[in-house]
Amino acid sequence: MTLPRWLAPGAVAFVAVWLLLLAAGRSAFFKDPGTFWHTTTGELVLRDGFIRSDPYTFTFAGTWWVPYQWLGEVAMALAHRAGGFDTQLLGAVTIIAAVFAWLTARLLRTGLNAALAGAVIALALAAAGAHFHVRPHLFTLAAMTAVMVLLVETDTARPRLKRLFWLVPLCAVWTNVHGGVLGGIGTVCIAFAGWVVWFALGRPSPLKSWHQVGPLALVAVGCVLGTLVSPYGLDMLKTWNVIMGAPELREIIVEHRPLDVATPSAWPVLALAAVYLFVLYGVKRSALRVSWLLPLVWLVLTFSRCRHASLFAVTAVVAMTAMWKHTRWALWLAAYRPDFYQPGSAEPRPWWASVWLPVAAVLLALALQAAHVPAPLIGSGWAMHDPDHWPVEVLDALKAHEPKPGDPHNRLFNSGYIDGGFVIYHAPGYKVFVDDRCEVFGGPWLKEFVAAQDAPAPALAKWEPQYGPFDFALTRTDTPFDDWFKSSPAWKAEKVTPTATFYTRR
Numbered sequence: 473m474t475l476p477r478w479l480a481p482g483a484v485a486f487v488a489v490w491l492l493l494l495a496a497g498r499s500a501f502f503k504d505p506g507t508f509w510h511t512t513t514g515e516l517v518l519r520d521g522f523i524r525s526d527p528y529t530f531t532f533a534g535t536w537w538v539p540y541q542w543l544g545e546v547a548m549a550l551a552h553r554a555g556g557f558d559t560q561l562l563g564a565v566t567i568i569a570a571v572f573a574w575l576t577a578r579l580l581r582t583g584l585n586a587a588l589a590g591a592v593i594a595l596a597l598a599a600a601g602a603h604f605h606v607r608p609h610l611f612t613l614a615a616m617t618a619v620m621v622l623l624v625e626t627d628t629a630r631p632r633l634k635r636l637f638w639l640v641p642l643c644a645v646w647t648n649v650h651g652g653v654l655g656g657i658g659t660v661c662i663a664f665a666g667w668v669v670w671f672a673l674g675r676p677s678p679l680k681s682w683h684q685v686g687p688l689a690l691v692a693v694g695c696v697l698g699t700l701v702s703p704y705g706l707d708m709l710k711t712w713n714v715i716m717g718a719p720e721l722r723e724i725i726v727e728h729r730p731l732d733v734a735t736p737s738a739w740p741v742l743a744l745a746a747v748y749l750f751v752l753y754g755v756k757r758s759a760l761r762v763s764w765l766l767p768l769v770w771l772v773l774t775f776s777r778c779r780h781a782s783l784f785a786v787t788a789v790v791a792m793t794a795m796w797k798h799t800r801w802a803l804w805l806a807a808y809r810p811d812f813y814q815p816g817s818a819e820p821r822p823w824w825a826s827v828w829l830p831v832a833a834v835l836l837a838l839a840l841q842a843a844h845v846p847a848p849l850i851g852s853g854w855a856m857h858d859p860d861h862w863p864v865e866v867l868d869a870l871k872a873h874e875p876k877p878g879d880p881h882n883r884l885f886n887s888g889y890i891d892g893g894f895v896i897y898h899a900p901g902y903k904v905f906v907d908d909r910c911e912v913f914g915g916p917w918l919k920e921f922v923a924a925q926d927a928p929a930p931a932l933a934k935w936e937p938q939y940g941p942f943d944f945a946l947t948r949t950d951t952p953f954d955d956w957f958k959s960s961p962a963w964k965a966e967k968v969t970p971t972a973t974f975y976t977r978r
Contacts (some may be wrong), residue, residue: 480825481586482577487833489597490569494561494849497604499858501561504605505893505908507548511560512897513539514549522703526912528896530883530903531939537912540708543648544608555841557606557855562837564606570830571617571786572597577826578621578793583806583815595747596789598740600782603727612652615642617786619656620766623663624794626678627763633684636691643698651712655773655783657695659766664688666762676761711911718915724922725910727779741781745771748788754799764795862894863946863972870974873944873966874901885935885942887928887953889921891972895946902944905935928953945975 475481493501509528516523517539526537539545551559572593579589600613619639626636639660646653668685670677679685702708715721721728731738748767755764770784796802797815805813837850846853857864875882884902886892892907906913906921913921924931936942945963947954954973957963963975 477819477821478825479829480577480821481580482573482826483829485576485593486569486573486830489572489593490565490830490833491849493565493568493604494854497561497565498854499856499861501564501604501606502557502855502857503861504607505890507560507606508893508897509907509909510541510545510607511548511552512900514542514545514547514552517542517546518549524704526909528892528904528907529912531905532912533903535912537909538704538707538711540702540704540711541608541648541650542703543645544611544650547649548606548608555838555844555852557857558841558852559838560606561855562834562841562850564604564610566830566834567610567614568604571614573826573830574617574621575786575789575793578790581818582793582796582802583813583817584796585812585814588812592747592789592792595740595744596785599744600785601740602737603779603782608650609652611646611649612655613782613786615646616652616656616659616783617790618642619659620763620787620790623660623766624761624763624790627663627667627676627761627794628678633678633687636688637694639691640694640698643695644701647699647702647708651708652783653699654709654712655780657692657699659769659787660695661692662769663763663766664692666765670762676759714911714914718910720915720919721910722777724919725908728777731775731778731781738778741774741778741784744785744788748792751792751796751799751801754801755795756798756800759798761795764791767791860971863891863948863969863974865969866946866967866972866974867898869967870895870899870902870946873974873976874899875943876901881943883940883942884944884946885932887925887945887947887951889918891946891948905939905942924953926952928956932956941977943977947973947975949973 475484512528513523516527522538522542524536524538525534526532547563548560551563555562575596576589576593579592580586584592603609619642622635622639626633643653643657646656667677667679667688671679671682679688699708700706722730731741733739733742748771752764767784767788770780770787773780774784802813802815806815833850840847840851844852848854859865863870879901882901882903883905884895885905886895889906889908892904895902895904896907906918910918920931945957947957949968949970949972957973957975958965962978964978965973966976967974
């Protein structure tokens, strides 16, 4: 089917991915506790300014903690003000759909037919999908895509090195949204170093003289200095050093674990890796470009920590769009199967043909949500929290007993660290025992907490004297912690649900 000139394939791809993710992400995008405390933190920053100590727990209250993702958190808070969790879901889905529509358009411009391009995009979505949550890290997905596109387009026969200076302001903004900027800077520095080595070896490189090494170094230094353009200065680096330097997190937190090839969520990653390596193998060695090898770095990092799978997915697709026409597979398909691949077949269209439909769709959804008009997918009331995943059925009891501001009897023991974020958002009068901010608690403490899930009595006997008596408890029903509170005469179950139980001290 041929689209009219006023409608670009990228716009159609955007709407298709956008609607698919709105349907699939209704509750799935809200299974990360960070959504809750990021939103609350954004409100704190808007109200009180830049905080520098933990405001949420009674275990580590007042200790050093900075919301270095403050700009992303403020954006989440403003989206929440506009239309609640529906608008947050809309923002997350719009970012992801824009990224993958851009990748679709790039694939189609190579001359691949829509079916092949769609298959690659579907595989990339599946590979990245386990990490689609309403959190600031989605900005890193978009920013890494932009970095990769800029690098592969610079790494061509007619490079324009001046465009690389756009990386400096991008890194300055990125620093304030998410710590993934460090991965972006690392990718840029690896590419720059590779270009210098390739040039020295006489291999294809955007550098044409040694004088061009200076501007590359200037851009790299500018990107590094961009990480200081933040109200928290070096604290972002300090935080990431704590998180990445805690080996215990790889044992207890799913997104920090190595990729488990036996789990179904890893299979699309492995399949996309196979496709990327197959395309890469088809390139003549003499034609290899440094930027086409960058996904190998992210593939190795994905095997180290599965949280990097989404970044491998986008970098791999960008690299494949750049190197496809240089492969033996492209030559064979062009000669024998032009129905699958026909270089130069993409019809040029005005820029607005890619923009008007996505903008109209997003504005319509935003208007419905701001006006609180219920509608499937795009309207108000669509986003929800899965009651099998979150303790939503005890919210009425939590709120009924929620301490007033200034009440010192506000200590809530929560038996799961993911529930800390839930309480921080829904019932901020409590001070929680633990949440999932790894940099606050540290790896050893969190490992001890997770280990106590199987033997709660000794841990509780230690923790209550250490952190003061607990006033309330929120446990996952029928767990060892729940059994302990249920059997204790000092505690009363105010509400019991299949997911969670809320206790008060007698």
